[in-house]
Amino acid sequence: MNEAISKKPVRVGKPLKTRLLNNWQLYLLLLIPVVITFIYKYIPMYGIQIAFRDYKASRGYLGSEWVGFDWFTRFFNAPTFGRMIKNTILLSFYSLLWSFPVPIILSLCINQLRFKRYQRVVQTVLYAPHFISTMVICGMLRIFLSPSGGLINLLLGTQVDFLTQSSAFRTIYIASGIWQDAGWGCIIYLATLSNVDTSLYEAAKVDGASVFQRIMNVDVPALLPMAILNLIMSAGSLMNVGFEKVWLLQTELNKATSDVIAVYVYQQGIENAKYSYSTAVGLFNTVINLVLLFVVNKIASKTSDVGIV
Amino acid sequence: MKKSRGLSDKTSDIILVTICTIIMLLVAYPLYYVVVASVSNPYDVYAGKTFLLPSEFTLKGYTAVFADDSLLRGFLNSVKYTVIGTVFSVVMLYITAYPLAQSDLPGRKFFSIFFLITMYFGGGLVPTYLVVKQTGLLYNMWALFLPGGVAVGNMIIVRNYFQNNIPHDLIEAASIDGCSKWRTFIRIVIPLSKPIMAVMVVFSMVAYWNDWFTALIYLRAEQAPMPLVIRNILIKSSASASQASTISGGYAELNKLTEMLKFSSMIVAAAPMLIIYPFVQKYFEKGFMAGAVKG
Numbered sequence: 001m002n003e004a005i006s007k008k009p010v011r012v013g014k015p016l017k018t019r020l021l022n023n024w025q026l027y028l029l030l031l032i033p034v035v036i037t038f039i040y041k042y043i044p045m046y047g048i049q050i051a052f053r054d055y056k057a058s059r060g061y062l063g064s065e066w067v068g069f070d071w072f073t074r075f076f077n078a079p080t081f082g083r084m085i086k087n088t089i090l091l092s093f094y095s096l097l098w099s100f101p102v103p104i105i106l107s108l109c110i111n112q113l114r115f116k117r118y119q120r121v122v123q124t125v126l127y128a129p130h131f132i133s134t135m136v137i138c139g140m141l142r143i144f145l146s147p148s149g150g151l152i153n154l155l156l157g158t159q160v161d162f163l164t165q166s167s168a169f170r171t172i173y174i175a176s177g178i179w180q181d182a183g184w185g186c187i188i189y190l191a192t193l194s195n196v197d198t199s200l201y202e203a204a205k206v207d208g209a210s211v212f213q214r215i216m217n218v219d220v221p222a223l224l225p226m227a228i229l230n231l232i233m234s235a236g237s238l239m240n241v242g243f244e245k246v247w248l249l250q251t252e253l254n255k256a257t258s259d260v261i262a263v264y265v266y267q268q269g270i271e272n273a274k275y276s277y278s279t280a281v282g283l284f285n286t287v288i289n290l291v292l293l294f295v296v297n298k299i300a301s302k303t304s305d306v307g308i309v
Numbered sequence: 310m311k312k313s314r315g316l317s318d319k320t321s322d323i324i325l326v327t328i329c330t331i332i333m334l335l336v337a338y339p340l341y342y343v344v345v346a347s348v349s350n351p352y353d354v355y356a357g358k359t360f361l362l363p364s365e366f367t368l369k370g371y372t373a374v375f376a377d378d379s380l381l382r383g384f385l386n387s388v389k390y391t392v393i394g395t396v397f398s399v400v401m402l403y404i405t406a407y408p409l410a411q412s413d414l415p416g417r418k419f420f421s422i423f424f425l426i427t428m429y430f431g432g433g434l435v436p437t438y439l440v441v442k443q444t445g446l447l448y449n450m451w452a453l454f455l456p457g458g459v460a461v462g463n464m465i466i467v468r469n470y471f472q473n474n475i476p477h478d479l480i481e482a483a484s485i486d487g488c489s490k491w492r493t494f495i496r497i498v499i500p501l502s503k504p505i506m507a508v509m510v511v512f513s514m515v516a517y518w519n520d521w522f523t524a525l526i527y528l529r530a531e532q533a534p535m536p537l538v539i540r541n542i543l544i545k546s547s548a549s550a551s552q553a554s555t556i557s558g559g560y561a562e563l564n565k566l567t568e569m570l571k572f573s574s575m576i577v578a579a580a581p582m583l584i585i586y587p588f589v590q591k592y593f594e595k596g597f598m599a600g601a602v603k604g
Contacts, residue, residue: 019415025490026408030420033405033459037427040456043440044432050439106332112325124587125333128340131582133519135536136575139543140343143571149355151342183336191594211321244522248544269435270526282433290430 051280064276071280080259088260088285092241095174096234102178103185104227108215110186111193123190126183138248141176163249166256173245173258188230189223196222232300236293239285261285340579347371347576351568370573373566380574382531383538387518387578390453390534394517397454399509402467405459407494410471428461434526441527452527453520460516463509466596470505471498507589508596515582539574542567 020027046061051071053064075081106126113119129137144151147161162168196218204214243262250258261281269278345363346354353364374380408414409421431437437456446452475498483493499506521536 016415019413023408023411023414023490026411026414029404029491029494030408033401034420034423036401036455037424037458039444040437040440040458041427041431044436045430047432047436047439050436109325109328109332112321113329114322115326118326118329120590122329122333124590125337127586127590127593128583129336131515131519131586132579133521133536135519135521135540135543136579139539139571139575140339142543144339149357151339154357154360179336179339187593194594210317211325248540265434270438275435275439279433279435282435286430286433293429 048279048283050276051283053276055276055279067276071277072284074277075281075284080264083256084259084261084264087257088239088241088262091170091173091246091257091260092238094170095177096231096238098174099178099182099185100231100234102182104189104223106182107186107189107193108219108223111190111219112211112215123183123186126186128183129180130184132180134244134248137176137180138245141172141249145172163251164253166254166258169249169254169257172249177245188226192223192226193219228300232296235296237289238292239289343572343575347569347572351565351572354572355568367569369566370569371577373570374573374577377570379538379541380535380570380577383533383535384577386532387535390450390520390524391514391517393450394454395510395513398457398460398513398517399506401459402464402509403494403499403506406464406467406471407498409464410468412472424459424461424464427458438526447527448529448532450528450532453517453523456523460513463512467502467505467509470502470596474505475501504592505596508592511586511589514585518582535574535578539578542570542574 014022049061050064052066052068053061054067055061055064110119110122110126113122142163145153145162147153147159152162153159162172200218201214204218209217239261241260241262243266246258246260247263247266250263262285265278265282265285268274268281342360345359345361347370348366348368349359349363350365350367353359358364375384405424409417409424411417432440441447441452441456446455479497479501480493483497488496518534519536521534521540524532524534524537
């Protein structure tokens with residue numbers, strides 16, 4: 001069967017039926033992921049309608065009573081609504097603000113290291129925290145920040161219970177995030193820098209440029225498009241604060257800053273089994289994210305030629 | 310680069326090395342501190358006596374991890390989930406990426422979009438939970454693997470790798486020799502893509518080994534993986550019943566052991582992945598570039 005069509009490298013000329021038949025094995029391979037994705041990704045999208053219904057398991061999706069935007073109204077009127085929106089946006093905005101530049105600066109330094117073996121060691125060490133579970137990271141944070149004998153308090157000579165202070169929560173969240181992922185974030189920039197034409201460095205050297213000047217005039221321009229692309233992607237997920245770390249670091253006393261939408265969705269949906277309400281809150285969050293993504297992407301594709309969707 | 314370097318280059322070398330070394334120490338020290346603490350007397354740790362070296366060196370914390378029923382079960386669960394999940398994920402990535410890498414496959418664009426959409430939009434926590442429940446996966450190990458479907462970001466990296474690194478002529482030649490698509494996949498594509506496979510294996514392993522949220526939602530307590538078990542010790546700071554019954558030294562001894570367990574269980578939970586990733590580190594950059602170049 002394959003011999004019949006193998007003479008031509010491009011088979012576009014063949015009739016569609018032949019092309020479909022020739023590829024039946026490939027379709028069979030694709031069938032498995034397509035079915036799994038359909039069941040576990042697309043059926044839940046269909047299930048989103050329970051945000052507009054009073055879902056009862058016994059009645060199913062379509063049988064449950066239609067309530068329109070009742071759940072959304074209820075969410076907007078929830079006593080902690082304003083706090084959750086504010087905390088979600090601020091936590092993610094400050095994260096972006098502080099975390100975004102670090103990998104860029106780091107990779108500029110690492111890239112200029114002349115001793116390749118040492119460069120490897122630096123990279124290996126900086127990548128390490130990325131491979132550790134949030135559970136362990138938060139366990140470490142809990143121990144380090146403990147008022148009695150925690151590393152931070154020992155070093156500062158104080159006895160502060162940081163996790164009960166809402167003013168410290170964002171700093172803890174963001175600083176530990178940088179510690180864990182700034183190194184890993186370098187990879188994409190280092191890969192970009194490794195493609196820089198070495199003759200540019202030679203030329204800069206002949207012109208008497210110092211290392212710092214070479215970084216500013218050769219490396220920085222080379223990194224800029226990738227940095228912009230990364231910034232766009234992060235801006236598009238501004239309402240997308242991860243659940244895990246916040247939930248593990250949250251205490252009754254720091255809720256003024258640690259109460260975010262993702263945790264609320266989990267508590268209402270899984271802990272309290274308020275399926276419809278939780279779905280409505282989650283949908284609200286997703287829609288805002290999508291709008292942000294489209295807006296940011298639109299701006300980006302107008303101002304430069306980078307874009308993602 | 311080999312030409313004679315001016316003094317300013319040497320000075321900047323020293324500055325750069327110093328900066329990088331300081332950053333490296335800042336990243337490594339918390340991990341080192343936990344390792345030291347895990348083999349020390351916990352009361353000395355909290356008194357600030359173990360900044361650099363352990364005090365009263367002991368491996369009791371580690372023997373306690375494996376003597377504790379729930380921690381041991383959690384560890385074994387994690388190993389099981391990681392092995393099965395990784396095989397499942399990598400197979401899924403490959404059987405999706407290979408067809409989509411064939412530029413002449415009718416419907417290729419449709420299928421690409423079909424998968425891509427799931428990257429930007431999903432049903433959310435509860436609708437997904439309900440489907441998992443309806444398909445009978447609640448309290449079933451497969452609830453950890455199936456709802457994730459295809460890791461689309463990684464799939465694109467693999468697909469681009471196939472397109473850019475496996476010569477189209479080779480596939481053609483195999484086809485001329487009467488090699489079926491499946492055989493080409495197994496005999497040519499898989500052996501030629503070992504670097505990217507190594508990266509994907511490590512990514513999947515790390516994801517499954519470190520995951521606990523999925524297990525929190527879908528599984529029973531006795532099915533919990535390691536991170537979820539250590540949550541009881543780390544976050545809730547409670548000793549398990551099995552420990553209380555095996556310790557003879559009374560409350561003080563139990564307290565001390567619980568504190569030691571905090572450190573040693575974290576190391577046991579973190580160490581396997583920290584040992585594995587340096588082996589594929591050299592492929593990371595390549596993999597990311599393959600993903601960044603649009604195919």
